[in-house]
Amino acid sequence: xxxxxxxxxxxxxxDVARAAGxxxxxxxxxxxxxxxxxxxxxxxxxxxxxxxxYRPDQSARSLKSGTRRIIAYPTPVDDPANPNPxxxxxxxxxxxxxxxxxxxxxxxxxxxxxSQEQALDELIAARTVDGFLLSDxxxxxxxxxxxxxxGFPFAAFGRTLPDQPQSWVxxxxxxxxxxxxxxxxxxxxxxxxxxxxxxxxxWMDDRRDGFLAGVRRHGLAGQVYSVPxxxxxxxxxxxxxxxxxxxxxxxxxxxxxxxxxxxxxxxxAQGLEIGRDLAVAxxxxxxxxxxxxxxxxxxxxxxxxIAEALIGRLLQIxxxxxxxxxxxxxxxELVIRPSLGP
Amino acid sequence: xxxxxxxxxxxxxxDVARAAGxxxxxxxxxxxxxxxxxxxxxxxxxxxxxxxxYRPDQSARSLKSGTRRIIAYPTPVDDPANPNPxxxxxxxxxxxxxxxxxxxxxxxxxxxxxSQEQALDELIAARTVDGFLLSDxxxxxxxxxxxxxxGFPFAAFGRTLPDQPQSWVxxxxxxxxxxxxxxxxxxxxxxxxxxxxxxxxxWMDDRRDGFLAGVRRHGLAGQVYSVPxxxxxxxxxxxxxxxxxxxxxxxxxxxxxxxxxxxxxxxxAQGLEIGRDLAVAxxxxxxxxxxxxxxxxxxxxxxxxIAEALIGRLLQIxxxxxxxxxxxxxxxELVIRPSLGP
DNA sequence: GGAGCTGGTTTGAACGTTCAAAGCGCTTAT
DNA sequence: ATAAGCGCTTTGAACGTTCAAACCAGCTCC
Numbered sequence: 001x002x003x004x005x006x007x008x009x010x011x012x013x014x015d016v017a018r019a020a021g022x023x024x025x026x027x028x029x030x031x032x033x034x035x036x037x038x039x040x041x042x043x044x045x046x047x048x049x050x051x052x053x054y055r056p057d058q059s060a061r062s063l064k065s066g067t068r069r070i071i072a073y074p075t076p077v078d079d080p081a082n083p084n085p086x087x088x089x090x091x092x093x094x095x096x097x098x099x100x101x102x103x104x105x106x107x108x109x110x111x112x113x114x115s116q117e118q119a120l121d122e123l124i125a126a127r128t129v130d131g132f133l134l135s136d137x138x139x140x141x142x143x144x145x146x147x148x149x150x151g152f153p154f155a156a157f158g159r160t161l162p163d164q165p166q167s168w169v170x171x172x173x174x175x176x177x178x179x180x181x182x183x184x185x186x187x188x189x190x191x192x193x194x195x196x197x198x199x200x201x202x203w204m205d206d207r208r209d210g211f212l213a214g215v216r217r218h219g220l221a222g223q224v225y226s227v228p229x230x231x232x233x234x235x236x237x238x239x240x241x242x243x244x245x246x247x248x249x250x251x252x253x254x255x256x257x258x259x260x261x262x263x264x265x266x267x268x269a270q271g272l273e274i275g276r277d278l279a280v281a282x283x284x285x286x287x288x289x290x291x292x293x294x295x296x297x298x299x300x301x302x303x304x305x306i307a308e309a310l311i312g313r314l315l316q317i318x319x320x321x322x323x324x325x326x327x328x329x330x331x332x333e334l335v336i337r338p339s340l341g342p
Numbered sequence: 343x344x345x346x347x348x349x350x351x352x353x354x355x356x357d358v359a360r361a362a363g364x365x366x367x368x369x370x371x372x373x374x375x376x377x378x379x380x381x382x383x384x385x386x387x388x389x390x391x392x393x394x395x396y397r398p399d400q401s402a403r404s405l406k407s408g409t410r411r412i413i414a415y416p417t418p419v420d421d422p423a424n425p426n427p428x429x430x431x432x433x434x435x436x437x438x439x440x441x442x443x444x445x446x447x448x449x450x451x452x453x454x455x456x457s458q459e460q461a462l463d464e465l466i467a468a469r470t471v472d473g474f475l476l477s478d479x480x481x482x483x484x485x486x487x488x489x490x491x492x493g494f495p496f497a498a499f500g501r502t503l504p505d506q507p508q509s510w511v512x513x514x515x516x517x518x519x520x521x522x523x524x525x526x527x528x529x530x531x532x533x534x535x536x537x538x539x540x541x542x543x544x545w546m547d548d549r550r551d552g553f554l555a556g557v558r559r560h561g562l563a564g565q566v567y568s569v570p571x572x573x574x575x576x577x578x579x580x581x582x583x584x585x586x587x588x589x590x591x592x593x594x595x596x597x598x599x600x601x602x603x604x605x606x607x608x609x610x611a612q613g614l615e616i617g618r619d620l621a622v623a624x625x626x627x628x629x630x631x632x633x634x635x636x637x638x639x640x641x642x643x644x645x646x647x648i649a650e651a652l653i654g655r656l657l658q659i660x661x662x663x664x665x666x667x668x669x670x671x672x673x674x675e676l677v678i679r680p681s682l683g684p
Numbered sequence: 685g686g687a688g689c690t691g692g693t694t695t696g697a698a699c700g701t702t703c704a705a706a707g708c709g710c711t712t713a714t
Numbered sequence: 715a716t717a718a719g720c721g722c723t724t725t726g727a728a729c730g731t732t733c734a735a736a737c738c739a740g741c742t743c744c
Contacts, residue, residue, distance in 0.1 A: 010466075010467055010469065011467075012699095012700060012701085013700065013701065013702095014700080022723075022724085023723065023724045023725075024700090024701080024702090024724085024725090025702080025703090025723075025724065025725080026722090026723060026724080028701070028702060028703095029722095029723085032702080036721090036722070036723085037722075037723085038721080038722060038723090041722080041723085053463070053467060054467070055464060055467035055468040056468065056700080056701065056702095057405070057468060057469050057699085057700050057701065058401075058404075058468045058469055058470040059401045059402075059404035059405040059410070059469060059699085059700080059701090060401075060405050060699070060700035060701035060702085060729090061700080061701055061702075062400075062401035062701090062729095063399070063401040063402050063405050063699090063700080063701070063702095063728095063729050063730065063731085064700080064701045064702045064703075064728075064729050065701080065702060065703090065729090066729080068401070070448070075433065075434070075437055077434075078430055078431065078434045081629060082629045083427075083430040083431040083434060083629065084430050085425075085427050085430065085629075085630070087429065087430030087433070088420060088425040088426050088427065088429030088430055089420065089425040091417065091429070091433070091449065092417065092419075092420045092425060095417055095449045095450075095451050096451070099450075099451050099453060100453075100454075104448055104449065104450055104470075105448070105449040106412070106446055106447070106448050106449075107433065107437045107446065107447040107448075107449065108437075108441075108446055109437050109438070109441050111441060111442075112442075121395070122397060124352075125352055125353075125395060125396070125397035126397040126398065126399060126400045127352065127399050127400055127401060128400040232632040232633050236633075258630075261630065261633040262633060264633075265633055265635060286630070287423060287424045287425065287427075288427070288600075288603065288628075288630045290574040291574050291578075291603040291604060291606075291607055293607060354729095354730060354731085355730065355731065355732095356730080364693075364694085365693065365694045365695075366694085366695090366730090366731080366732090367693075367694065367695080367732080367733090368692090368693065368694080370731070370732060370733095371692095371693090374732080378691085378692070378693085379692075379693090380691080380692060380693090383692080383693085398730080398731065398732095399729085399730050399731065401729085401730080401731090402699090402729070402730035402731040402732085403730080403731055403732075404699095404731090405698095405699050405700065405701085405729090405730080405731070405732095406698075406699050406730080406731045406732045406733075407699090407731080407732060407733090408699080685744105686743105686744105687742105687743090687744100688741100688742085688743085689740105689741080689742080689743100690739100690740090690741080690742100691738105691739095691740095692737105692738090692739095693736105693737080693738080693739105694735105694736080694737070694738095695734105695735085695736070695737085696733105696734095696735085696736095697732105697733085697734085697735100698731100698732090698733080698734100699730105699731085699732085699733100700729105701728100701729085702727105702728090702729085703726105703727085703728080703729100704725105704726095704727085704728100705724105705725085705726085705727100706723105706724080706725070706726095707722105707723080707724070707725085708721105708722085708723080708724090709720105709721095709722095709723105710719100710720085710721090711718105711719085711720080711721105712717100712718085712719075712720095713716105713717085713718075713719090714715100714716085714717080714718095
């Protein structure tokens with residue numbers, strides 16, 4: 001039993017109405033439908049509103065109007081040892097995009113013992129939010145399935161299934177990696193390897209598929225090798241083995257910058273110079289790679305555009321009830337740097 | 343003019359009351375004060391609640407009770423080129439800690455043309471949140487000053503002024519860097535340098551002060567040099583100059599892992615081997631440094647404990663009206679790795 | 685045997701807003 | 715002259731919950 005502190009109440013619409021000598025509803029209209037007021041009244045009322053610092057109580061407004069102006073973002077549970085370095089930038093972009101439209105982002109997470117779906121249900125039933133923003137979408141994502149059956153508004157960073165709402169936005173990783181392979185092929189490489197992590201990120205499959213499609217298209221000898229997690233040691237040794245073995249690749253495309261760091265380390269250990277003896281490219285454009293020498297060729301995710309598209313689609317569903325007919329596939333931005341060689 | 347989609351209403355307390363054959367208030371009590379019900383009634387009512395999937399409407403509850411169970415976190419505006427890599431981990435910890443207590447985190451940001459204080463005022467006046475969680479506290483932070491004068495609950499990651507509420511939590515960077523200097527001194531180093539960034543992070547001063555205190559205490563020759571921003575190129579050249587100049591330091595303590603990456607690069611360019619020719623230590627324990635060779639000695643921020651302490655203090659203010667008498671200074675965790683030398 | 689207590693439950697009001705409808709003064713059409 | 719329409723404003727009700735107070739039956743007390 002915690003004693004709740006009595007909360008002092010602020011200035012209400014009634015106070016403003018009295019002070020301005022008009023009715024409640026006129027104040028409400030001044031804020032929500034200003035065109036209904038005579039210019040002179042609007043001016044006078046607005047002055048009083050400003051003077052008293054009146055803001056409609058969010059709860060009362062929500063209760064009556066049924067809209068919260070809040071979007072829930074179920075935060076992916078991060079491995080504390082290796083938190084997603086793009087999370088900050090993604091949230092940054094999402095907060096900016098939603099803020100512009102007058103919406104705010106609520107971070108949510110299932111409570112201990114609660115499933116993802118139950119956590120969503122709780123928010124829906126308690127009418128706490130207007131919609132959901134989902135990321136890290138699995139091929140057959142239970143959250144998407146659940147929201148689809150509920151009919152509750154959501155937008156997804158990552159593709160949904162064909163029979164689900166196409167309110168998704170994704171990055172065309174397949175094409176981006178095909179492009180990377182093209183760059184490698186153009187530089188004369190024949191033995192090319194792809195380094196994947198099997199720790200279960202859904203996007204890794206796309207990147208690998210892009211690689212396979214790329215080598216096929218360019219008639220190269222492609223090999224895929226992978227490490228089970230994100231452990232630096234494993235990445236380095238797996239790459240070292242690969243570089244020491246037969247069919248030594250002269251180019252490695254890593255499924256993420258994080259993995260590429262291991263490639264740099266392994267190459268150095270083998271006395272190979274990146275950009276001359278070994279071409280390297282990756283994915284994500286982590287800021288940290290600015291320190292790599294030579295600088296890393298990579299694919300940057302257009303986080304800003306992704307966030308804007310996601311919020312735009314979500315608000316369209318929430319406010320207009322219009323579900324997009326097709327998903328939106330955004331191109332990754334190729335950032336070509338010396339690690340590929342001349 | 344956006345057409346609002348009519349929102350279908352869910353199951354209300356009235357529905358449950360009718361179904362269970364009791365009054366509204368009994369349902370309310372079953373959820374908020376179960377001890378008031380006869381065991382048998384409670385059981386029966388709970389069953390109906392579960393069956394109908396009833397959840398109290400958050401807005402209605404907030405309107406009447408005056409409590410939102412939401413904490414606002416004004417997100418620091420990140421440089422997109424160099425987003426704070428610890429942000430994800432910090433939010434992770436904060437969401438976990440607040441979720442445990444039944445609170446959620448609302449990400450907020452001043453709208454264009456709006457000051458920080460105005461953004462806070464808007465949330466207070468609209469009664470959207472119960473309290474604020476602030477980070478990146480400046481020495482004389484306008485947000486803290488404003489909330490202090492308002493008397494609105496907040497907790498701060500970073501120290502407040504003596505005449506302000508001591509609801510802060512901070513990491514004892516000064517002591518941590520003194521410890522680092524001690525480790526360096528014990529290894530026989532006399533010429534020690536500190537690399538700072540002057541891009542205005544408030545904590546950098548502490549780290550530098552710790553360095554100065556450390557060299558004084560251990561009778562070392564300390565030199566401080568700094569770079570204006572976070573640009574890798576500048577960090578590397580400044581360090582290279584320093585390593586090539588007179589009074590070449592044999593140990594460098596960097597104000598952050600990010601800066602240490604530049605030290606590694608510069609040292610390599612000079613043909614110096616880290617751990618043998620140059621001792622290096624830093625601050626933050628970014629996961630990425632796991633790839634550095636030799637591994638980097640650094641100070642890890644106890645994000646989990648920080649978040650728990652912040653949320654704990656904030657909820658104490660919100661729920662019990664008790665403001666902490668003193669701030670909480672948490673020690674940084676020294677992570678000693680080979681970059682210091684044997 | 686009526687007053688007082690106690691555990692359990694119900695009742696009426698209120699939280700602050702917006703919606704839907706009605707009202708009002710004035711102009712225009714019939 | 716009356717009705718209809720228009721622009722602006724007000725009125726009454728409702729959103730779904732919790733608070734404060736009232737109620738009620740069963741007991742105890744002297």
